[in-house]
Amino acid sequence: xxxxxxxxxxxxxxxxxxxxxxxxxxxxxxxxxxxxxxxxxxxxxxxxxxxxxxxxxxxxxxxxxxxxxxxxxxxxxxxxxxxxxxxxxxxxxxxxxxxxxxxxxxxxxxxxxxxxxxxxxxxxxxxxxxxxxxxxxxxxxxxxxxxxxxxxxxxxxxxxxxxxxxxxxxxxxxxxxxxxxxxxxxxxxxxxxxxxxxxxxxxxxxxxxxxxxxxxxxxxxxxxxxxxxxxxxxxxxxxxxxxxxxxxxxxxxxxxxxxxxxxxxxxxxxxxxxxxxxxxxxxxxxxxxxxxxxxxxxxxxxxxxxxxxxxxxxxxxxxxxxxxxxx
Amino acid sequence: xxxxxxxxxxxxxxxxxxxxxxxxxxxxxxxxxxxxxxxxxxxxxxxxxxxxxxxxxxxxxxxxxxxxxxxxxxxxxxxxxxxxxxxxxxxxxxxxxxxxxxxxxxxxxxxxxxxxxxxxxxxxxxxxxxxxxxxxxxxxxxxxxxxxxxxxxxxxxxxxxxxxxxxxxxxxxxxxxxxxxxxxxxxxxxxxxxxxxxxxxxxxxxxxxxxxxxxxxxxxxxxxxxxxxxxxxxxxxxxxxxxxxxxxxxxxxxxxxxxxxxxxxxxxxxxxxxxxxxxxxxxxxxxxxxxxxxxxxxxxxxxxxxxxxxxxxxxxxxxxxxxxxxxxxxxxxxxxxxxxxxxxxxxxxxxxxxxxxxxxxxxxxxxxxxxxxxxxxxxxxxxxxxxxxxxxxxxxxxxxxxxxxxxxxxxxxxxxxxxxxxxxxxxxxxxxxxxxxxxxxxxxxxxxxxxxxxxxxxxxxxxxxxxxxx
Numbered sequence: 087x088x089x090x091x092x093x094x095x096x097x098x099x100x101x102x103x104x105x106x107x108x109x110x111x112x113x114x115x116x117x118x119x120x121x122x123x124x125x126x127x128x129x130x131x132x133x134x135x136x137x138x139x140x141x142x143x144x145x146x147x148x149x150x151x152x153x154x155x156x157x158x159x160x161x162x163x164x165x166x167x168x169x170x171x172x173x174x175x176x177x178x179x180x181x182x183x184x185x186x187x188x189x190x191x192x193x194x195x196x197x198x199x200x201x202x203x204x205x206x207x208x209x210x211x212x213x214x215x216x217x218x219x220x221x222x223x224x225x226x227x228x229x230x231x232x233x234x235x236x237x238x239x240x241x242x243x244x245x246x247x248x249x250x251x252x253x254x255x256x257x258x259x260x261x262x263x264x265x266x267x268x269x270x271x272x273x274x275x276x277x278x279x280x281x282x283x284x285x286x287x288x289x290x291x292x293x294x295x296x297x298x299x300x301x302x303x304x305x306x307x308x309x310x311x312x313x314x315x316x317x318x319x320x321x322x323x324x325x326x327x328x329x330x331x332x333x334x335x336x337x338x339x340x341x342x343x344x345x346x347x348x349x350x351x352x353x354x355x356x357x358x359x360x361x362x363x364x365x366x367x368x369x370x371x372x373x374x375x376x377x378x379x380x381x382x383x384x385x386x387x388x389x390x391x392x393x394x395x396x397x398x399x400x401x402x403x404x405x406x407x408x409x410x411x412x413x
Numbered sequence: 414x415x416x417x418x419x420x421x422x423x424x425x426x427x428x429x430x431x432x433x434x435x436x437x438x439x440x441x442x443x444x445x446x447x448x449x450x451x452x453x454x455x456x457x458x459x460x461x462x463x464x465x466x467x468x469x470x471x472x473x474x475x476x477x478x479x480x481x482x483x484x485x486x487x488x489x490x491x492x493x494x495x496x497x498x499x500x501x502x503x504x505x506x507x508x509x510x511x512x513x514x515x516x517x518x519x520x521x522x523x524x525x526x527x528x529x530x531x532x533x534x535x536x537x538x539x540x541x542x543x544x545x546x547x548x549x550x551x552x553x554x555x556x557x558x559x560x561x562x563x564x565x566x567x568x569x570x571x572x573x574x575x576x577x578x579x580x581x582x583x584x585x586x587x588x589x590x591x592x593x594x595x596x597x598x599x600x601x602x603x604x605x606x607x608x609x610x611x612x613x614x615x616x617x618x619x620x621x622x623x624x625x626x627x628x629x630x631x632x633x634x635x636x637x638x639x640x641x642x643x644x645x646x647x648x649x650x651x652x653x654x655x656x657x658x659x660x661x662x663x664x665x666x667x668x669x670x671x672x673x674x675x676x677x678x679x680x681x682x683x684x685x686x687x688x689x690x691x692x693x694x695x696x697x698x699x700x701x702x703x704x705x706x707x708x709x710x711x712x713x714x715x716x717x718x719x720x721x722x723x724x725x726x727x728x729x730x731x732x733x734x735x736x737x738x739x740x741x742x743x744x745x746x747x748x749x750x751x752x753x754x755x756x757x758x759x760x761x762x763x764x765x766x767x768x769x770x771x772x773x774x775x776x777x778x779x780x781x782x783x784x785x786x787x788x789x790x791x792x793x794x795x796x797x798x799x800x801x802x803x804x805x806x807x808x809x810x811x812x813x814x815x816x817x818x819x820x821x822x823x824x825x826x827x828x829x830x831x832x833x834x835x836x837x838x839x840x841x842x843x844x845x846x847x848x849x850x851x852x853x854x855x856x857x858x859x860x861x862x863x864x865x866x867x868x869x870x871x872x873x874x875x876x877x878x879x880x881x882x883x
Contacts, residue, residue, distance in 0.1 A: 152511030155503020162492025170822040372504040388515040
């Protein structure tokens with residue numbers, strides 16, 4: 087039962103990162119688009135799916151509280167201010183999405199909200215991962231730091247890194263979904279983003295070595311983990327090849343594979359810890375009575391249903407969106 | 414009083430939940446109202462039900478969107494501001510609130526899509542079924558919230574571990590406790606009554622303005638007649654909730670009653686000014702014996718006063734005392750309007766009763782006020798406990814928070830909510846002013862099921878979309 091919920095949580099978080107990752111990325115690329123036509127095409131490419139993508143954040147949070155309440159309590163209180171900024175960003179972004187077309191004079195304001203919200207959400211998520219990798223101050227399953235405990239140069243760089251990563255996913259997405267000038271914009275942006283991401287990964291790796299991150303010790307204990315970065319490297323090469331040959335079929339899949347490799351690397355170096363190195367998955371899990379109660383409705387019924395719903399939406403809206411004027 | 418992180422966290426939670434509850438209180442009722450309209454349309458085949466249904470669907474969409482957006486913050490607050498509560502009651506509250514999110518998305522959002530896209534694409538009976546599912550979904554969401562809150566009011570079916578964690582050992586006892594059995598219907602009825610009055614008030618307004626008189630009359634008559642049945646039922650369930658509070662949360666009951674001393678037989682205080690410092694009431698108007706009758710259905714029963722509880726275990730008196738009386742006052746006022754309106758609704762008298770129509774059109778906030786004050790009574794009356802008798806609110810708050818941090822997030826939330834509430838209210842007002850008679854064929858299609866805010870109003874930037882509001 088614990089394994090089931092750990093898997094369900096990992097899946098929800100991964101889906102959230104991949105799905106909301108690309109639409110946050112589109113939000114970050116938004117100000118760099120040439121004109122209103124490109125911007126509209128950008129919004130059109132994510133409009134049928136973005137709120138469905140964000141429901142995976144709610145599902146992740148609900149699963150975390152439902153199955154692993156101590157982690158929910160620690161993470162949410164440790165990232166108090168950034169978390170509220172992220173929520174504000176996501177709300178602002180959602181509202182801006184609706185209101186920019188209803189507004190005439192205030193459109194720049196809504197656009198600014200859309201962009202700022204996207205950056206804020208991505209940065210906070212990246213910084214949170216960085217801070218968790220470094221290790222939060224936890225005693226007896228309770229967070230004992232303060233509001234600034236998460237702040238470190240390493241975490242901040244990770245925040246910037248995730249912004250780059252999401253922007254890369256966003257670029258893959260708009261290139262795949264559009265024609266003409268927006269597609270050209272995507273192909274022009276991709277090499278720069280790939281270079282930036284590669285630089286970030288090298289820096290983070292060197293930095294982790296320099297500050298002797300305890301997580302790294304896992305790699306010597308578990309050499310099999312090295313497969314994950316190798317897969318990431320292969321995906322990176324595939325992406326480079328796709329960009330060079332202007333082939334957009336596997337763009338997003340390659341981008342997603344890089345994220346998948348990074349996610350698997352982290353998960354592989356964490357386990358059995360949920361928060362390294364203070365709380366394991368089994369220590370954090372609710373008692374069996376709670377997990378089973380959650381399983382017999384949410385686990386076997388609602389979760390697969392939501393997965394199917396997500397899948398259907400993506401099948402319905404597959405292919406290019408260009409030409410659709412009203413979103 | 415010092416601005417401690419605890420006090421600010423309580424204000425923050427009170428603010429977000431007060432803001433949030435307005436929308437579910439409306440959407441639960443509106444979903445049922447749409448189902449009802451669809452059923453009427455199916456049975457009678459009259460066009461007017463379709464017009465009414467299309468009109469209220471647009472308003473439903475905006476409220477639904479605002480409810481979802483304002484609810485997201487609440488889901489996180491349990492961890493951000495109340496991490497000790499989350500950690501210690503997580504094995505019980507986590508699955509309950511998890512189910513709320515899960516049912517919300519599975520039932521509501523999915524079938525909500527059919528409501529938005531489905532007109533003209535699915536058979537009428539399937540459309541009715543989708544309405545019914547959304548209605549069941551919203552009520553089910555309310556059920557999980559009420560189970561969760563009722564467990565905090567009357568914790569049952571659990572055992573405590575050595576490190577203070579509440580572990581469930583009897584789910585049926587938690588899911589169907591005495592508190593749930595009375596408080597869940599009380600909340601659903603509150604939502605129904607609130608919506609019935611919004612519908613009736615809108616209808617009365619159209620009748621007064623002379624626009625859409627036929628539709629307006631239908632709304633007013635249906636809303637008022639529905640309320641004429643629902644309000645007495647609500648008063649009954651309110652009384653049953655009172656019985657459970659009397660038996661299970663005696664300190665809260667004493668605060669609501671404004672009773673300081675044990676009394677036998679007890680009188681019922683109708684109005685007073687509680688003076689907590691001197692543990693007495695000023696300007697008290699009381700009816701002898703009535704307190705024992707209400708509390709225990711007897712002329713001689715002894716009723717407990719606040720002084721029987723240690724000062725540290727007493728709730729504040731003024732808020733439950735006044736909030737309860739405002740709630741009951743709104744209820745009685747709604748009962749009067751609903752019954753007079755029902756009496757006027759037979760024959761052609763309603764249209765001529767201008768004064769009554771003015772009163773009805775102004776009555777739309779009554780249900781909201783009653784719902785809010787009811788919640789204030791319940792929640793403030795539970796203090797000083799987060800989990801009644803087991804976990805103090807002061808011990809439930811996140812221990813590492815500082816005043817500055819909570820003040821910052823409170824300000825942030827207040828600004829964002831003001832923004833979205835302002836715009837949401839503006840769009841609802843536009844829709845109401847536009848009325849139920851379609852000016853032109855306005856396409857409901859091409860919008861996203863999970864993005865209800867995209868539905869109403871004009872989109873000047875998009876070609877081909879007819880403006881509703883201008």
